[in-house]
Amino acid sequence: MKIEFYMRYENGMPKGTAQEKGETIKYRRNKAGKLVPYIKHYQRGNVKAASTLFGYQLKKYAPKKPIEGPVRLTMIFYFDIKSPKKLWGTYKTTRPDVENFYKEIADVMTSCGYWCDDSQVVDLRLTKYYSEKATIYIKVEELDNEQ
Numbered sequence: 001m002k003i004e005f006y007m008r009y010e011n012g013m014p015k016g017t018a019q020e021k022g023e024t025i026k027y028r029r030n031k032a033g034k035l036v037p038y039i040k041h042y043q044r045g046n047v048k049a050a051s052t053l054f055g056y057q058l059k060k061y062a063p064k065k066p067i068e069g070p071v072r073l074t075m076i077f078y079f080d081i082k083s084p085k086k087l088w089g090t091y092k093t094t095r096p097d098v099e100n101f102y103k104e105i106a107d108v109m110t111s112c113g114y115w116c117d118d119s120q121v122v123d124l125r126l127t128k129y130y131s132e133k134a135t136i137y138i139k140v141e142e143l144d145n146e147q
Contacts, residue, residue, distance in 0.1 A: 001063060001067060001140075001141075001142040002139070002140070002141050002142070003061055003063065003114070003138075003139070003140040003141075004137075004138070004139045004140075005060075005061045005137075005138055006135055006136070006137050006138075007054075007057045007058075007135065007136045007138070008133060008134070008135045009080075009133075009134040009135070009136075010133075010134075011134075012080055012134050013077070013079055013080070013134040013136075014049070014050040014053055014054070015049075015050060025037050025038070025039060026038055026039075050104065051104060051107075051108055054104065054105055054108040055108050055111065055112060058105070058108055058109055058112045058114075059112050061138075062109075062112045062113050062114055063113065063114065065113075066113045066114060066115050066116050067114065067115045067116075067120065067140070067142050068115075068116060068120075069120070069142060069143065069144075069145050070120060070122040070123075070142075070143040070144075070145060071114075071115055071120045071121050071122065071123075071140060071141065071142060071143060072121075072122070072123035072124075072125075072139075072140075072141040072143055073106070073121045073123070073124050073125070073138075073139070073140055073141075074125040074137075074138070074139040074141075075098075075101075075102055075105065075125070075126050075127075075136065075137065075138050075139075076126075076127045076128070076129065076136070076137040077092075077098060077101060077126075077127070077128040077129070077135075077136055078128075078129050078130075078131035078133065078134060078135040078136070078137070079092050079128060079129070079130055079131065079134060080130075080131060080132065080133050080134040081130045081131070081132075085132075087130040088130055088131055088132055089129060089130070089131070090129065090130055091127075091128065091129060091130075092128040092129055092130050098126045098127070098128045099126065101136075102124070102126055105136070105138075106118040106121065109140075114140060122143065123143065
């Protein structure tokens with residue numbers, strides 16, 4: 001099985017990556033009635049908005065049945081830059097880090113049913129370029145379990 005598509009963004013690349021998730025310390029009572037601390041994880045507003053947008057777009061391309069074996073995932077991120085045009089098509093070597101975008105999108109792809117768990121991704125290819133329009137190219141390929 002092979003799934004291949006582009007997601008385009010008119011207003012630039014969505015802001016917010018998996019690294020920007022937050023945590024806070026909360027307290028609750030245990031069985032003995034004593035207050036004990038625990039860490040509560042949450043998504044900041046821009047991360048939640050990006051996840052929602054990714055989810056809306058990724059659901060359109062999700063397979064009817066999740067992939068159960070190993071997966072090769074290729075993602076190419078095209079970050080928009082208006083000028084200088086001479087940078088179009090060159091590697092983007094500045095922030096944000098490409099793996100943080102991958103983590104957020106892979107989590108959303110898991111919830112959309114592309115695969116059972118993102119640990120199935122055994123071959124990962126990530127690239128980021130400058131471009132005229134903000135776009136994410138995604139290719140998902142099911143691999144044979146044999147070498």
